Amino acid sequence: MEGGGAYNRSSRVQAAGLLPAVALLEDAALKVRLTAGSAPLVIVDYGSSEGRNSLLPIGTAVSALRARAGPTRAISVVHTDLPDNDFAALFRTVESDPETYLRDGATFVSAIGRSFYQQLLPAESVTLGWSSWAVQWLSRLPAPIPDQVQVAFSKDAGTREAFARQAAEDWRAFLAARGREMCPGARLVVLTMAVDEARDFGYRPLLHAMYAGLEDLMAERFITADELHRMAIPTVGRSHDDLAAPFVNAGSFAGLSPSHLEVFQAEDRIFNRFEGDGDAQAFGASWAAFSRASVFPTLAAALGGGRSDARFDEFLQRLEAALASRLAAAPTHMSIPLAKLLLIKA
Ligand SMILES: C[S@@+](CC[C@H](N)C(=O)[O-])C[C@H]1O[C@@H](n2cnc3c(N)ncnc32)[C@H](O)[C@@H]1O
Numbered sequence: 221m222e223g224g225g226a227y228n229r230s231s232r233v234q235a236a237g238l239l240p241a242v243a244l245l246e247d248a249a250l251k252v253r254l255t256a257g258s259a260p261l262v263i264v265d266y267g268s269s270e271g272r273n274s275l276l277p278i279g280t281a282v283s284a285l286r287a288r289a290g291p292t293r294a295i296s297v298v299h300t301d302l303p304d305n306d307f308a309a310l311f312r313t314v315e316s317d318p319e320t321y322l323r324d325g326a327t328f329v330s331a332i333g334r335s336f337y338q339q340l341l342p343a344e345s346v347t348l349g350w351s352s353w354a355v356q357w358l359s360r361l362p363a364p365i366p367d368q369v370q371v372a373f374s375k376d377a378g379t380r381e382a383f384a385r386q387a388a389e390d391w392r393a394f395l396a397a398r399g400r401e402m403c404p405g406a407r408l409v410v411l412t413m414a415v416d417e418a419r420d421f422g423y424r425p426l427l428h429a430m431y432a433g434l435e436d437l438m439a440e441r442f443i444t445a446d447e448l449h450r451m452a453i454p455t456v457g458r459s460h461d462d463l464a465a466p467f468v469n470a471g472s473f474a475g476l477s478p479s480h481l482e483v484f485q486a487e488d489r490i491f492n493r494f495e496g497d498g499d500a501q502a503f504g505a506s507w508a509a510f511s512r513a514s515v516f517p518t519l520a521a522a523l524g525g526g527r528s529d530a531r532f533d534e535f536l537q538r539l540e541a542a543l544a545s546r547l548a549a550a551p552t553h554m555s556i557p558l559a560k561l562l563l564i565k566a
Contacts (some may be wrong), residue, residue, distance in 0.1 A: 221269050222513045222536070223306035228272035228313060230513035232506075233556070235273050237486035238352040241411035241560040242277045244480060245350055248562060249284030252348055253405025260294035260328075261285050261347045264401070266336045267354025268299035270309035272317065277350050277409075279321035285348070286324060295327045300340055303333040335359065337393045341401045349401075349408035355394055356413035358454040362386035365452045368431055369519060372421030372457060387456040392466050392473070395563075399474025402565040408476070414483045414559035415457040422457070422555035425547065426507055433542030434519070442531070442538065443523065450522035453515050459483070463559055476563040486556035494551045504548030512540045 221227040254261065263281050265274045278297055285295055299310055314320055314329050322329060332340050336351070337359045363382040368374045371383040398408055415421050434451065437443045460483045466473035490510075494503040516536050523529035 221305070222517050223270075223309065225270060225306070225309045227306075227513045228270040228309060230509040231269070231273055233486075233490065233510045234353045234514075235276075236489050237556060237558050238273060238277065238411050240484060240486075240558075241352060241409055242280055244560055244562050245277050245348070245409040246280045246284055248407035248409055249281040249348055250288070252407045253403070254285075254289060254347070255403060258293065260296040261289060262296045262298065262341070262345055263348045263350065264341065264346050265297065265299045266349060266351035266398075267357070268301050268305075268310060268331070270306050271299060271311075271313040273352065274299060274350075275313070275317060275319040275321060277352065279319065281348055281350065282321045282324075282327055286327075291324065292326055297321065297327060297329050298332060298341065299329070300332040300334065300336055302335060305333060307331050307333060337390060337397065339397045339400050343400050344403045346398075346401045347403055347406055349398060349406070351409070352411040353413065355391070355410060356455040356457065358383070358386050358456060359390050359393070360386070361452055361454045364449060366449070368427065369434065369451050369453050369515075370421070370423075370427045370455070371452075372415070373424070373427050373431075383456055384462075387458060387462065388465065391458065391463065395466055395476055396474045398563075399476050399565065402476075404565055406565045408563045408565075410559075410561045410563070412463075412559050413455060413457045414463075414557045415459050416483060416485070416555070416557040417460075419459060420555060420557065422557045424555070425550070425552050426511065426543075426554060429543055429546040430511060430539070433539050433546060436542055437535070437538060443535070447522055447524060451519045452522070453518055455515075457557060458559065460559065463561060472566065475566050477566065478561055479564050480560070480562040482561075483557060483559045486558050488554045488556060491551065491553045500548040500551050501544075503551040504544035504546070507547050507554070508540045508544035511543060512536055516540065
């Protein structure tokens, strides 16, 4: 993600998309088994980024647990993300955002900068888990994408197969690690990018405009063909069956059983606003800002000099402008398939 608070400012698509999963999390917090005694109840937020979008779900979970556990029981909230995440922005957000969940003197915040594809917390220590818009990110890029930056739009069957294999392996690794960390009876809610029944990843106009914008930058000799070839977004949309696969044979995996699994369409608030105000520039700018904050730094890391390439910032600016103007020329509805799951530890 882009740091410096950019993800916090430009993640309204994610903020709207995760709302249907907040109800699942609230229900989980109301029903989860609470350990006896005075040990802290532990809520973990896997893939928090800069924290703005965590405030509503975590605040909802804290309120539900607080009502059940009483005013003095400690609640420990642990945000996790990759080591390069902007944790300073996260801590500032939790400290000073008016929507913060840190209100009652018995709720505490901390963070872990390690990949969630491994165990992050002591065995059987987590009461409630939450992860939104994060597990679509693979643990590694399994192969270069020869003809796109998002594998869903690649015509190369071998590349698509390599991504599908990595996605299946990573999903199992994520579940296995959570299965070890969660207390008996603990609950985990996951919201992630998905593909619909037709295996459509969505965002088609956005991804085509992004790739065309990159080809423009190559035609203008701002980036090289090699750099464009290396650019890839290591994310996947999983189908209902992909997400259910680990549980199919035994009904559970790593001690976890799915109690809810649903693929749904998120509301496209950017297009809805365009239909209301007819402002095509704002439409293009909003999707371009979303893309910049979420994936442009990953693309820019493929520049010859990596993250310290002298063109890094200009690359972000030029691609954002190219994408905004292409999208503004033909505003259209964006399909946004998402999946929400509730998993319970036996
Ligand atoms: C799109 S942001 C989602 C932020 C927030 N949860 C939301 O709903 O808006 C995805 C986050 O997942 C993090 N992420 C990706 N792979 C990860 C991994 N293996 N371990 C931990 N975090 C990861 C990214 O660094 C990024 O901050």
